[in-house]
Amino acid sequence: MTYAIRAEGLVRRFGETTALAGVDLAVPTGTVFGLLGPNGAGKTTTVRVLATLLAADEGHATVGGYDVRRDPHRVRQLIGLTGQYASVDEALTGTENLLLIGRLLGLSRAQARARAAELLADFQLTDAAGRAAKTFSGGMRRRLDLAASLVGRPQVLFLDEPTTGLDPRSRNELWDIVRTLVADGVTVLLTTQYLEEADQLASEIAVVDHGRVIAQGTPEELKAKTGGQVLTVRPTDPADLPTVLAVAGEVARATPEVVQTTVTVPVNDPDVLPTVVRRLDAAGVPVAELALRGASLDEVFLSLTGHRAEQDADTDAMEESLA
Amino acid sequence: MTAATATPATLPAPARRLGVVAGLRHTATLSWRSLVQIKHNPMELLDLSIQPVMFVLLFTYVFGTAIAGSSGDYLRFMLPGIMVQNALFATMTTGFGLNQDLTRGVFDRLRALPIARWAPLAGRILADTVKQAWSIALLLAVGMILGFRVGNGLLGVLAAFALLLAFTLAASWISVLVGVLVNEPEKVQIFGFMVIFPLTFTSNIFVPTERMPGWLQHWVEINPVTIVADALRGLLVTGPVAGPVAQTLLWAVGLAAVFAPLAVRALRRRV
């Protein structure tokens, strides 16, 4: 297997803060790799090091086989970068933003124009092409930003929280774009705070927290690794909830949770399912839903870090502002 | 979506380094970027033009007679000076734009491209020099409409342009430094206001040195704004040329020697 991105032992400090405390990554060519972590985890810092924008204090990394430190110019010819905040020139039109990149990449005037038109069409920006980017909505800006990073047909694409602040429709569109890119052989490193996003897109995920990769694997592996599976039972009649709770707790030997009328409990042994069915049947409880599913990434994150991702993001931000 | 992606089957190995010619091409493209904005935002050009024109009109007709006896004489005295003041204010554009690029992430986007490291800054400075030339020409044109006559022909005018552009090029490194150090573009303008206003008003651009209080005269004489204004008067109207021009060039070299390295170091540190 060839790796489009490799990083070993990346360390980066900002004064007292250790943004990266030894990050190792290996991203197979032609796949989507998800870097999942809460605010301040070190996602952006990792991307900036890999995109040659920031030098690591320790460790080294290669992109497309070239060392980001020793051969930055070569790396830059292979990559596209969409930063965390849309970085389009607000005073230029959509077309001009893309023309600028095309010309800087050495395309002729005609080539740059053709490429800009192509991309604007692909990203449904043709109608707005002649307008200054400052009149664009957040979603349009994001799309233009992504288009700008594709002008040079990069082999490796870095997307730093590409869907933060997008509505569900725009987010789904962006996901489709990423899938198409990967189908065409592009390698994508995507950072996200959304567990669902990583689950949807990435074939492999690294969970980062406090500058370290705390877990890595396919979404399935991660789910299997931590807590195994979850049993869900929803009785037809909510009056049966106490019985269901008792049965679920006893069989799974864990404390069940109730959300509305659904009981969930983590289980390690899939054989509990027939037992539960038998016990509920014997107790005469009709069920509307009974399922055994893999733990969601949210639950994975919880068991890996001891706190939920979204909550963690808040406390981290607080810690930062207090520090 | 095919257009967005379709990667060529075989790719040439990427080049290790970049030539200077390529860097100059990037610089030209990036200064196009700064200048084409004017097309969408003509206000920027007005901004660049209205203040100097208004200053010329106000000073000529409001203070002219009081200071120099007649508005014609005063215009001859003041126009070269107002060019210096205006040029100094205009250097703030460089720091303002740079700071915008830095805070909005555009600078990162450019740095992740395979272009010359110095091109983003050079492109901006080149574009701002073009804008400078525009406002110098505009001031001269307005002055001539109001009755200003050049004393040394076209050569004098060209020399004055070149000298003022050289000086502003050097002074714009201060603006670059400020643009790198502050955290929002507006602060560059505040800095400009706080420094350039007192600096230019305590020179001889509006009031002849001998009309100022004695304690101030010493400062006025060594104020670089006075020196540049005197050089421009020499080139555009009449008066000594060699001395003030040489001193202006010395100031330009000095400013660039001090502030260019500081600005570049601050930029390296920030990004």
Ligand SMILES: Nc1ncnc2c1ncn2[C@@H]1O[C@H](COP(=O)(O)OP(=O)(O)OP(=O)(O)O)[C@@H](O)[C@H]1O
């Ligand atoms: N230029 C900088 N100067 C000082 N500290 C920095 C700098 N960049 C990052 N940090 C710190 O390094 C840590 C990691 O930041 P980073 O931006 O990589 O996190 P992130 O995972 O991208 O977070 P977010 O989800 O908020 O974007 C944070 O504590 C941050 O405050």
Ligand SMILES: [Mg+2]
């Ligand atoms: Mg980030």
